[in-house]
Amino acid sequence: MPIFIIQSLSVRTLMSHAFFDHTIRNSSKGVKKMIRIGPYISTVPRFPRFIRLLSIIALFLLSFGVLIHIVEPKRFPTLLDGIWWAIVTMSTVGYGDFTPVTNLGKIIGMVLILSGAGLITSYFAYIAKISISNEQQFLTGKKVFGGGGHIIIVGWNGRSKRIIQNIHDRKHHQSIVLIDDTLQKHPLPRTNIHFIQGKATLDSVLQKANIKQAIRVLITADLKQDELQTDMFSILTLLAVKGLNPHVYCLVEILTHEQKENALRAGADGIVETNKFASEYMQDCLSKGIITEAREQNELDGLSLKQLPIQDDWAELTFKQLNVKLFDQDILLVGIISGGKTLIKPPGDVIIHRDDTLIIIDD
Known part of the structure; x- marks a missing residue:
């Protein structure tokens, strides 16, 4: 007797292509046959759970509103009165302005209370779940930023923290999006700063930050890493940003002078050479005797x-x-x-x- 081995594709593949292949292996002859089955599965659209739940509740209210209107037309003279009674009863508010008087009407009310209360509870529980999920996504940096006209800052460090604070103090309503892959939670959860967790070199992360509607991008350097690798990461991030939004203004922090030209070729609109600035500042301080005097006193x-x-x-x-x-x-x-x-x-x-x-x- 032949042995049949059925290999099915995923549900998503079945819904998208509307067919599946069966591999039938004949154990006696060792022959494989491919049989293509036509579109037996209908591509019915699947609505979100929230829409489905609202639709069920609306259908419930309409059905019981029509039913009580038909059973007791004197107590519920209009269809709106029946639906209003169904909403008040189903939500367990119970104003008492409309009440059934017949036995059948009371039975309908009991069925509505016993069955509808569960639906209402499910609805509010789902709303609470969505709120908690959104808050959790916001804190962990997984929530997509939906605004526009914002400033994107790549990297969380002392410099970016001070920049965010200064921008926030001067322009309180300016939207700022922080992208960083080292943080696991929002560093400033009590502010209007939006946090995206991930590497800024990835298109998916930049799209979460709505890079196409950003007006400024600041790419800071990670001073804890090797300088050359840090500059390579900054330039790669710059290429990813310019690839998605060629017209956005990009300011890049570069540590090694040799990578300045590469950053310009990648499309940098402005470059901050941190090491050059720091060395020039220290040289200026030395020339004015600021540090020399302090070191003589062993203060610094x-x-x-x-x-x-x-x-x-x-x-x-x-x-x-x-x-x-x-x-x-x-x-x-x-x-x-x-x-x-x-x-x-x-x-x-x-x-x-x-x-x-x-x-x-x-x-």
């Missing part, structure tokens, strides 16, 4: 100087007042740059202006 061993822009609420404070305020934030203020002049440990009554720059010590 293992530390570095950094510039910090003035925030709006810092302006018009004295150097002493601002020093105390920053000290509470674990920031040590050592001087200011005002009018092109660098002042280390100025008098405490010196006023801080909006266009000044602070000099702080960072460990």
